Amino acid sequence: MSVLVFAESAKGKVKKAGFEATYYGHLTAQSIGGDVVALVIGDAANAADLGKYGASKVIQVNHNGSFDSGVYASIIAQAAEQNGANTVIVNHSSSGKSLSGRLAVKMNAGLVSGVNSIPTADGGSFKVKKPVFSGKAIAECEINSANRVLTLMGNAYPPVEVSNEVNVENASIDGGASSYTVTDTKTADGIVPLPEAELVVSAGRGMKGPENWGIIEELADVIGATTACSRPVADTGWRPHHEHVGQTGVAVRPNLYIAIGISGAIQHLAGVNSSKTIVVINKDPEAPFFKAADYGVCADLFDVVPALTEAIKKHKSDS
């Protein structure tokens, strides 16, 4: 049986998340057997590149119109059937989470969402791990149905090239019509959304007021990071809600999370504890965040942050 990967695309290109899912599909196929088939819905000029990350076949389905979880799930389920795939991988993204439940019901498949390990299928028992309790634990799950759907946690497997481009085959699959009308779409250009961000600069109440955010934005700008904030900061309207990171906000898992003037309440840590490296800047040596950090600076953030920005600028011009 094959592994089918739904490779997400946007603005006419396969996204990084699509390559991640394909590379994870490759690792999965190595573990449980089978080939990797990548599916692209809509235009994607770089679809052939999916071959480099392990897809032995890439199929592209024309689709005009916006995302509808029902239509997409229908296309993916048909593609899985046509290609003899019983394991389907999608990203644990807004779209992936939106369609995965539908897809699992359509395929009569067991669904494990937010996986961050390679599945095993020793002795016919399909097992895979996922973080639970907002990252405070890891659960090993077993799927006992013939079909399986997995959603892959972002940034868990940075894509690695393992092969070459492949030809893209056009497939005609009809997912049906959407039962609602999309009237408007607003996306911020040039900003990496928080759940996908590899570098995050986040600040909290220690900033004293929204007028002081200039030093945060400058630091983020210098390293190309996305800005984030703690819950109290979003709740008081200093920063927009979509920047709120934590248990009831966005969960992030970047390579680098710099926490500035955030004490590190347990609910905040739940949203960031999957970050690879955490830097904490806080003048309170008792701040609980230091216990969860890899690097710490205990001093006034209004001195430290501009100094850090300067040091990074210097490092960049030297290298």
Add this chain to the structure above:
Amino acid sequence: MNLLVCISKTPETTAKIAFKDENSSFDTDGVQFIMNPYDEWYALVRALELKEQHGGKVIAINVGDSSNDPVIRKALAIGADEAVRVDIEATSSFFVAKQVAEYAKSNDIDIVFTGKETIDYNGAEVGGMIAEMLEQPYFSFASHMDHDGSTATVTRDIEGGVEVAEINGKFVISAAKGLAEQRIPNMRGIMMAKRKPLNVIPAVEAEGNVKVLSYELPPVKGGITMVDADDMDKLVKLLHEEAKVL
């Protein structure tokens, strides 16, 4: 309008997470349980607001045993008109979705609300499953929704932005931050909740196809390296050479 709100019981956000029986089950000893915040703060409250605007009723539904009743009573205290508990252990998201979908089918529900995810399993699975079982549109991660009685306008979070859609007819919606403002139950609500119906119904048959075999705690961090505030060059060097993230 008949509005059905899925209520889940989750450990309180500061609960210590531990396991028992050779790490095969969650140790609930000393753990306080609450209504899943997305269900309580956003899904339930927006359903109540729609009812206040257009009439109809708000039904809270939960799958689980009688230990869930305090959480269900809280939904009634906040303002739900009645509650239903499907009397069986919630073993998997598919199993729960099946129970809710069957209830919605036989009770002429116009809108099914869920929270965007539970804060324990973080799966965001049940809403989409219910929608598929009901063959209805699904609006995940909705941060805004207006309804004029026949047409709903829904704003939902997508990658890096939002999308606005218009829908006539029935649908399933998962509630994210912004959909409504949290309501605190008052004394009158708490007293009234005791007299509101909490119907316990049997489960419909459904197969669960996923189970948790065991739990483990994530690897412990290696400890912190403190850097002097006057030596940011050193921090940059560590991030570049040791952590390899810059």
